[in-house]
Amino acid sequence: MTELLNCPNCGSIYVKNKFREVCEACFKKEEKTFEEVYRFLRQRENRAATPQAIAERIGVEVALLYKWVRKGRLNVRQFTNLGFPCERCGDLIQAGKVCASCVTDIKKDLQSVSEDQERKKARQQSKTATYRTFFQEE
Known part of the structure; x- marks a missing residue:
């Protein structure tokens, strides 16, 4: 059963499904940010960066980093200082x-x-x- 909800980021209405917790526009922004974070972490000197350091450097919310680690999108075996609270x-x-x-x-x-x-x-x-x-x- 589908649910009609307001996006927690921007407030627009969207249909919630099991893959997305935000509207299409916010999802695209998150994906673009994820690509930036992943590119940053793939550089050898940045692999040991903490979530706070990544947030400062790229301008991403720490909560979003925690979400990606929790979901397994950012592999903690590769990036040892990442985690979630x-x-x-x-x-x-x-x-x-x-x-x-x-x-x-x-x-x-x-x-x-x-x-x-x-x-x-x-x-x-x-x-x-x-x-x-x-x-x-x-």
């Missing part, structure tokens, strides 16, 4: 959604929650029901 802490990563240290922290947090739930369950099971009876003396 971790969704949790913001450090540059080259794959996934979160960095290794955040994965470790999340695992620790989940383990802690799991242990707390097990302790609570064990405490509830160890409680015994107490019944009181009252005897009346005659």
